[in-house]
Amino acid sequence: EAGVTQFPSHSVIEKGQTVTLRCDPISGHDNLYWYRRVMGKEIKFLLHFVKESKQDESGMPNNRFLAERTGGTYSTLKVQPAELEDSGVYFCASRTSGGSNEQFFGPGTRLTVL
C-alpha cells in the first residue's frame, strides 16, 4: 500500500512569490491534515479536511494560506504571497474515519523563502 506522498520535497522561492504544495493521502482515507514545523518551533496543526470539506481550519496562520481538496482526494496548500516566516517543513497526514486516531504522515515538503 502506498503511503502518503507529498510534492515537491523541497521548494526554494523568493519572498512575494507563490508556492503550491501537494499531498496525496492514502487511498480511502477521508481525513487529511496539514501541519507545519517552522525553524526551532513545534509541529503545529494547520487544518483538517474530511473528504472535500474543511472540518477545522483554526490553525491556518493568515489569509495568505489557501488549502483545497477538490473531489476529496489529493489536497493542495497554496501560500500567496510567501513571506520569510513561512519557511519550514510542511507535513500532510491522513487517517481513516472511525476506529483508530492514528495518522499516517507524508515525508514533508521543506519550504525555504528567501
Next chain:
Amino acid sequence: AQRVTQPEKLLSVFKGAPVELKCNYSYSGSPELFWYVQYSRQRLQLLLRHISRESIKGFTADLNKGETSFHLKKPFAQEEDSAMYYCALSGNYGQNFVFGPGTRLSVLP
C-alpha cells in the same frame, strides 16, 4: 488549553542503558496519547499509542492520568533507537494532533 511538553531537547545514553523520554500533557477531557518517531531521513511514524498498551521495539509507555504523563521507556537502548521522538495527543473525535517539541535521543556505542 491543550498542550504537550517534553522537557528534554536532547537525551544521550550509552548502548544498553535504560532510557526514559518524558512527556506531560494538559487537556480538559480524555485524550488519546501517542509517541511518534522520526528516524534520520525518514517520515514520522507511529511508535506507540496508549490505548493499545503494547510494546514496540522494546518501548513501552503508560498513561498516568493523575500525573498527566505518558513517559516512553526502554530498558536497554540500542544504537538504532537514535532518532527524534515526539509525544502527541488527540481529542476523542479524531481531532488534530497537538505535538510536543520533541526529544532527540542519541544512543552512543
